Amino acid sequence: MGPILMVMENGEAGFTDSSKELVAKARELADTLGTSSVAVGFGPDAESHLRHLPVDRGIAVSNPELSQYNPLAYEKALSKILEDNQPFLTLIPNTTMGMDLGAGVAARRSLPLVAYCSELTVEGRDVVATSQVFAGKLMAEIALPESGAVITVVPGAWSIDTGSGDPEVSVTSVEISQAMNILQTIEPEKGDVDITKADILISVGRGIESPDNLPMAEELAEAIGGVVSCSRPVVDAGWLPKARQVGKSGQTVKPKLYMAFGISGAPEHQQGMRDADLIIAVNTDENASIMDIAHYGTTVDMLELMPALTERLRGE
Amino acid sequence: MRIAVLMKSVPDLVEDIALDEDSGQVLFDEMTYVPSEWDDQALEEALLIKEESGAEVTAVTVDTGDSDNILFTALAKGADHAVKLVGDYDPSLTNRRRAQIFADYLRDQAFDLVLSGVQAIDDIDGQVPGLVAGIMGWPHASVVTEVHSKDKGVVLRQEYAGGLVAEIEASTPLVIGIQAARKPPRYASIAKVRQVAKTQQIEEVEAESPDVPTLAVRRFYKPVASGHAEMIDGDVEEVASRIIEILQERNLLRR
Ligand SMILES: Cc1cc2nc3c(=O)[nH]c(=O)nc-3n(C[C@H](O)[C@H](O)[C@H](O)COP(=O)(O)OP(=O)(O)OC[C@H]3O[C@@H](n4cnc5c(N)ncnc54)[C@H](O)[C@@H]3O)c2cc1C
Ligand SMILES: Nc1ncnc2c1ncn2[C@@H]1O[C@H](COP(=O)(O)O)[C@@H](O)[C@H]1O
Numbered sequence A: 001m002g003p004i005l006m007v008m009e010n011g012e013a014g015f016t017d018s019s020k021e022l023v024a025k026a027r028e029l030a031d032t033l034g035t036s037s038v039a040v041g042f043g044p045d046a047e048s049h050l051r052h053l054p055v056d057r058g059i060a061v062s063n064p065e066l067s068q069y070n071p072l073a074y075e076k077a078l079s080k081i082l083e084d085n086q087p088f089l090t091l092i093p094n095t096t097m098g099m100d101l102g103a104g105v106a107a108r109r110s111l112p113l114v115a116y117c118s119e120l121t122v123e124g125r126d127v128v129a130t131s132q133v134f135a136g137k138l139m140a141e142i143a144l145p146e147s148g149a150v151i152t153v154v155p156g157a158w159s160i161d162t163g164s165g166d167p168e169v170s171v172t173s174v175e176i177s178q179a180m181n182i183l184q185t186i187e188p189e190k191g192d193v194d195i196t197k198a199d200i201l202i203s204v205g206r207g208i209e210s211p212d213n214l215p216m217a218e219e220l221a222e223a224i225g226g227v228v229s230c231s232r233p234v235v236d237a238g239w240l241p242k243a244r245q246v247g248k249s250g251q252t253v254k255p256k257l258y259m260a261f262g263i264s265g266a267p268e269h270q271q272g273m274r275d276a277d278l279i280i281a282v283n284t285d286e287n288a289s290i291m292d293i294a295h296y297g298t299t300v301d302m303l304e305l306m307p308a309l310t311e312r313l314r315g316e
Numbered sequence B: 001m002r003i004a005v006l007m008k009s010v011p012d013l014v015e016d017i018a019l020d021e022d023s024g025q026v027l028f029d030e031m032t033y034v035p036s037e038w039d040d041q042a043l044e045e046a047l048l049i050k051e052e053s054g055a056e057v058t059a060v061t062v063d064t065g066d067s068d069n070i071l072f073t074a075l076a077k078g079a080d081h082a083v084k085l086v087g088d089y090d091p092s093l094t095n096r097r098r099a100q101i102f103a104d105y106l107r108d109q110a111f112d113l114v115l116s117g118v119q120a121i122d123d124i125d126g127q128v129p130g131l132v133a134g135i136m137g138w139p140h141a142s143v144v145t146e147v148h149s150k151d152k153g154v155v156l157r158q159e160y161a162g163g164l165v166a167e168i169e170a171s172t173p174l175v176i177g178i179q180a181a182r183k184p185p186r187y188a189s190i191a192k193v194r195q196v197a198k199t200q201q202i203e204e205v206e207a208e209s210p211d212v213p214t215l216a217v218r219r220f221y222k223p224v225a226s227g228h229a230e231m232i233d234g235d236v237e238e239v240a241s242r243i244i245e246i247l248q249e250r251n252l253l254r255r
Helices: A017-033 A046-050 A071-085 A096-108 A211-224 A232-236 A267-273 A302-315 B037-053 B067-077 B095-107 B128-136 B190-199 B236-249
Strands: A004-007 A037-042 A057-061 A089-093 A113-123 A126-133 A138-143 A149-153 A168-172 A180-186 A200-204 A227-230 A257-261 A278-282 A296-298 B002-007 B009-011 B033-035 B056-062 B081-086 B113-117 B140-150 B153-159 B165-171 B174-178 B203-206 B216-221
Touching (some): A004 A017, A004 A071, A004 A096, A017 A113, A017 A149, A037 A046, A037 A071, A046 A057, A046 A168, A057 A071, A089 A096, A096 A113, A096 A149, A096 B128, A096 B140, A096 B153, A200 A211, A211 A227, A211 A302, A227 A232, A257 A302, A296 B236, A302 B236, B002 B128, B033 B037, B037 B056, B037 B113, B037 B140, B037 B174, B056 B067, B056 B095, B067 B081, B067 B190, B081 B095, B095 B128, B113 B128, B128 B174, B140 B165
Parallel strands (some): A004 A037, A037 A057, A057 A168, A113 A149, A200 A227, A200 A257, A257 A278, B002 B113, B056 B081, B081 B203, B113 B174, B140 B174
Antiparallel strands (some): A126 A138, A138 B216, B009 B033, B140 B153, B153 B165
């Protein structure tokens, strides 16, 4: 059986947490299945970072340009590594990199792709993957074929291995095509408020229906001493600035109180708020995924509840 | 510039997913379908590119039974052509097979850009843009929020965690997965769509069912949540009072 390979993503300081979360699981699978674990890193620092990981082997693609994700160059390099190493499983964090690279490389190598994977277990002779589908409303249980698969793993699925190792690291490089160049990296705009610092967030989703209803949320936030945040569609619609967005492609928050109004609780949203101390969800759909992680829930109309709460808070 | 926009519909998440809990199978025929929201974003970005620098936009679907409305809506919004890939397909068509059908069609066409939604929520591998690109051997970038035509290619923005953005220059041909268009998708009135359905044609192209790598899904099931919200019942006034009580108990109110 081929190795369990994992692709490490670069962050501000070394590999990101979501890639380090792959390590312990990859090693556990490799041990159980009697194969080896191999970590792949990119950029000039990858070699030194890989040298400390508790894996059997490291492969560093050392081009200086590749400390940053480049879709074309990463795919070219990873396709070659897969061809040379014939891994049984290739694990990639289900981040922008994973959603892009995972699909591309799976198709290039004629391998099946399992995205949004949240668990991998060995059952007898089978390796079974669990994947979130229908925006987290259902899970799929998949027995992986012996011929292998590419798997993108949701951040937070497993805990980080704090151990260290001393793997042998081979260093390679890839010819970088001029067909795709990174021109610049742009930091997100800092908003007027920092939602990551707020104790109370009044968070609105698509259930707000129209920007005309936003003052309702603002008034409630003011009355309770909190700040308005939101889900992605509210930002995409141009109703609130990007700095207010909670989730995978927004901010990760951990307030004392998170009130989710008209937010369904897609995995990408949950990723940014599930660790809040107290979550109260207001959603007319009692089966919305947000109810699975909220402490309290109610199915009344948010557009009626917000003013009712504001009135009470002001009246006291 | 010739742009293809790959589109599909997905089950409406506002309704329950039809699941046969005994067999663990999703009952694809028993659900209501809506256009995949990210494909709608992809169409919008294509139309914005057309308005900005000129382009010919073709909306493409695989016919799983309800493509006409998507295609006529795309035409009503400003797409130049609509293509329906027809064969013996139904809504349970996997994304991998769909990607292969798209790729087999696109390979023979002279498109410069292929746009599609960043993901479709109805499968274990909904990342159609990367799949289509990988099959064709084209470069691609997904989770993109803005595309402008420039010289012989495009400049696009790829978005990462926390809203960090990379500006990337890429030559065509290229496949792009759209997370969000620069502007919210435009609206086409039902009257306009009806009118277009009377005056414009959908091109039908026969598409054979290809062999693709497959996965054996043992079962689908509802997630067993580690907990569930304690539901607060009653009318709006009762619920508001109870929430205030909870916040008071937890010292979350200023007074
Ligand atoms: C790569 C990627 C990154 C992403 N990043 C993020 C991210 O950072 N943050 C994020 O939020 N999303 C993100 N998403 C999008 C995510 O997948 C969902 O589409 C999004 O979270 C849905 O937002 P929502 O819950 O507001 O809308 P919906 O899913 O449409 O939910 C609206 C909810 O409101 C309820 N509702 C409607 N009317 C009322 C009413 N009057 N009263 C009470 N309830 C009502 C409905 O029942 C429904 O459950 C990302 C997606 C991708 C692919
Ligand atoms: N495994 C691969 N991964 C990504 N791109 C590849 C791969 N193999 C070939 N290519 C193509 O290589 C081209 C760039 O070639 P070059 O300029 O020679 O580096 C791009 O257009 C890619 O489509």
